[in-house]
Amino acid sequence: MRSSRRARSRESGMSAHDDRHGAGTPAGIDVLVVGAGPAGVSAAIEAARRGARVLLVEQRPHAGGAIHRAAHDGGPSAVPMPARHKRNWARLLRQMAALSDRIRLLTSTVFLGIDGDGVCMLDNRTAGQVKLVRARAVIYAIGATERAPHVPGWELPGVVTAGGLQVQMKESGQAPQGRILVAGNGPLPLALGAQLAALGNAPVAVLEAADPWRKLWRRPLAMAGLATGPWQLLEAAGYFRRLRAARVPYLTAVSVSAISRVDGQLRVRTQASREAARDYQVDVLVLHAGLACNDRGIPRGDLHGIVIGRAGDCHRILGADAALDEGRRVAAVVMARLAGAPPRAPRRLAAEVFQESVWRLYENARPPVDGDTILCRCEGVTARDLAVRDLPSARETRLVGRIGMGLCQGRYCAHAATRAGDDANALTLAEIDGDVPRWPIRPVSVKALADAGDL
Secondary structure (H helix, E strand, O other), X not given: OXXXXXXXXXXXXXXXXXXXXXXOOOOOEEEEEEOOOHHHHHHHHHHHHOOOOEEEEOOOOOOOOOOOOOOOOOOOOOOOOOHHHHHHHHHHHHHHHHOOOOEEEXXXXXXXXXXXXXXXXXXXXXXXXXXXXXXXXXXXOOOEEEOOOOOOOOOOOOEEEXXXXXXXXXXXXXXXXXXXXXXXXXXXXXXXXXXXXXXXXXXXXEEEOOOHHHHHHHOHHHHHHHOOOHHHHHHHHHHHHHHHHOOOOEEEOEEEEEEEEEOOEEEEEEEEOOOOXXXXXXXXXXXXXXXXXXXXXXXXXXXXXXXXXXXXXXXXXXXXXXXXXXXXXXXXXXXXXXXXXXXXXXXXXXHHHHXXXXXXXXXXXXXXXXXXXXXXXXXXXXXXXXXXXXXXXXXXXXXOOOOXXXXXXXXXXXXXXXXXXOHHHEOOHHHHHOOOOOOOOOXXXXXXXXXXXXX
């Protein structure tokens, strides 16, 4: 059966849209890189320079990842971006083009997993067919997952996440209409607020749940660590200048406690550590509770003889600047392992010191999830549903409690589903998945699977 599928695949060929670099079917793949953001492209370039034949797959129609997301027509995004990021990305694209004989880029292609025979499965959405490929190594560069605070009403229409809205703005080139409130924890809400202002619809306020200004003086080590990221500090200063020019308040130690819909708008109840509670009436509420490594479906170690590597934010969240070095470093380690060389101990990066310092300043204790609050929007599961059932294991929480059974497969709800009501007992995706990720790790049509054939 597999041979017939392979024959049909060879007859159908590949379209020019899918094969942006190089022509024809490669005789063999040394390294498969999943994700064509800065870390993935950098890893592909380094592996190719070291003699590898590389297949680089990207689920979007264009390379770039979240930070370099193109407009809907493939052109540059209208959302402002620091010049250094533009220069770095342009350089990567030139380097990748110069290595087109060794790097093949497939866009609109979703990585589904590695089967029991060590075959990598790729869902080519343009061709409507699953492609099968063998690789000696797989480098995952699939970025980060955004977290949203699970407060009452967070699932209502009009409530979006900061990262999701940022991607929407990059693709559309427009800010949402109406009154917008940005509330969250960490640097991303600050950047998003400034980008909204740049696109002509500044938010009514940017609310930060932590109190970074007070911590800045109480934690001198964190202050010293910030000096390792001068470019990032200049970038943040630019965001503050834009907010100030648009007269947008940036309020700290203020968090969202509840959301409801009243007369077609969102009523957002906020709670401040030093002020009385306040309500905002807005059309759009943007929430953000930090980033987590997107390690969904990544094997914990080598699998079926395939060397596994992680690059960029799916390994450790260090930002776009560090992703370039991380991609090169991981590719060098993978190539050394393929050659039988002993691995070298990784060196500590300045980006690690900077990010650790940032999160010391933005560290914020989150309140326990209210019983009636929706945990999983896909399945409509509340915190009380899990508490009443008193499910003792991760497997039962998934199969009986339905956590991790929806479209996101637990990416946005697993961390909030707890067995004892506190963060110490929060479930992890690793607990839900088990030791070996099961494929497909992303939704795929039965027809695409039935038509599977060799790449």
